[in-house]
Amino acid sequence: MSLSKSKPKSKASPSAAADLSESVSNPSAVKDASTQDVDLDVTHARHEGDITSDELSFVHDAVLLQETVAAVLGVKSLPKQTEGDQNSLNISGIYVDATFGRGGHSRLLLSQLADDATLIVFDKDPTAISVAQELATKDSRVRVVHDSFATLTDSLAAMGITEVDGLMADLGISSPQIDDGSRGFSFMRDGAVDMRMDTSRGQSVAEWLETVDDETLANVLYEFGEERHSRRIARAIKQMESYESTLELAEVIKVAHPNWQRGKHPATQSFQAMRIFINNELGDVDDFLAQSIPILKSGGQLAVISFHSLEDRRIKQFLQRHSKGQYPEDENLPMPPNRPRYFSKPKRVGPSKAETSQNPRARSAWLRMATRTDTAYEQTTQL
Ligand SMILES: C[S@@+](CC[C@H](N)C(=O)[O-])C[C@H]1O[C@@H](n2cnc3c(N)ncnc32)[C@H](O)[C@@H]1O
Secondary structure, eight states, X not given: OOOSOOOOOSXXXXXXXXXXXXXXXXXXXXXXXXXOOOSSOOOOOOOGGGOOGGGXXXXXXXXXXXXXXXXXXXXXXXXXXXXXXXXOOOBOSEEEESOOTTSHHHHHHHHHBOTTOEEEEEESOHHHHHHHHHHXXXXXXEEEEESOGGGHHHHHHHTTOOOEEEEEEEOSOOHHHHHOGGGSOOSSXXXXXXXXXXXXXXXXHHHHHXXXXXXXXXXXXXXXXXXXXXXXXXXXXXXXXXXXXXXXHHHHHHHHOSOOOTTSOTTHHHHHHHHHHHTTHHHHHHHHHHHHHHHEEEEEEEEEEESSHHHHHHHHHHHHHHHHTOOOOOTTSOOOTTOOOOBOOOXXXXXXXXXXXXXXXXXXXXXXXXXXXXXOOOTTOOO
């Protein structure tokens, strides 16, 4: 398993670029949304008036909430809640929420777990972690890891845990992260050009831009943002005197971009690319998926939500590989003789019409899920 940063190697297919704008295809559907939903403390979009179409790709709601929690528990659906009476499945076991955020998925999962169950939650973000820690003080079933989910096996081993019953992840960034201009994720709110999910370590985008060369920057914009005008935009960015303001950076990209699309800020893809790169988002997903095989019990469930094709393709291919026992043809790689099938036939679920009309962000979401088979993990497996 490699924990190294995934570097752009080959050019990504431009056809996938369509997916990136999916979440802004119907900006008129968005009305006012600046409130944080307090119902389940679910991370919620802001007041509708605040939302601009260009930011929709970042806005996060607790998407596919019921479906994901049912999937990680291995049940078809959750029990109906009646007024004043919370019906729980009371399931025991050890579960992981790899992306706590504000705990929307975690809280619903906890409501279905027995008193002797354990829920380990991960997040890179220090604010998300303080919310998780507060929850842990009230609910002794919760244990908190401030680290990347790419450290899954090691972090669990440090707690004495070597196998789990379910893993869920809701990838990407959260609404509170985009809402806070000082984090640098938004090109609509001014702030430092940071974009780190974990502000306690690592290099900010501004620091990286100071040293990166034009070509590497262009490759990042193309590979992780599928930005067709990456070279021109990279040149313009590198001509800036400093990288202190997200609004200035967005303006430079806007001026350099020759081909604006309706309803979409021309900096959308470049900001996405820099964010994915600086947080090693795709490398972390690969590492997490690879570790799901040895850590999941036989019959354990994997449930992952993604919001763009770069992530979804990885999850789909991983599950295909390990459910069909098909591996890419590469004569340089050792092929295991019996090609193990570690997962059952994977399933994919999208949001309902009701959900997408309530939360436009959900439109580009896919939940992929599969059950771990009883095939013992072989160290030699090419993951
Ligand atoms: C889309 S939000 C999750 C929202 C959450 N499901 C909820 O209901 O509140 C994604 C969260 O994952 C975190 N995150 C993203 N990549 C991560 C990684 N590699 N390791 C740990 N946390 C990560 C982000 O900091 C963010 O808080």
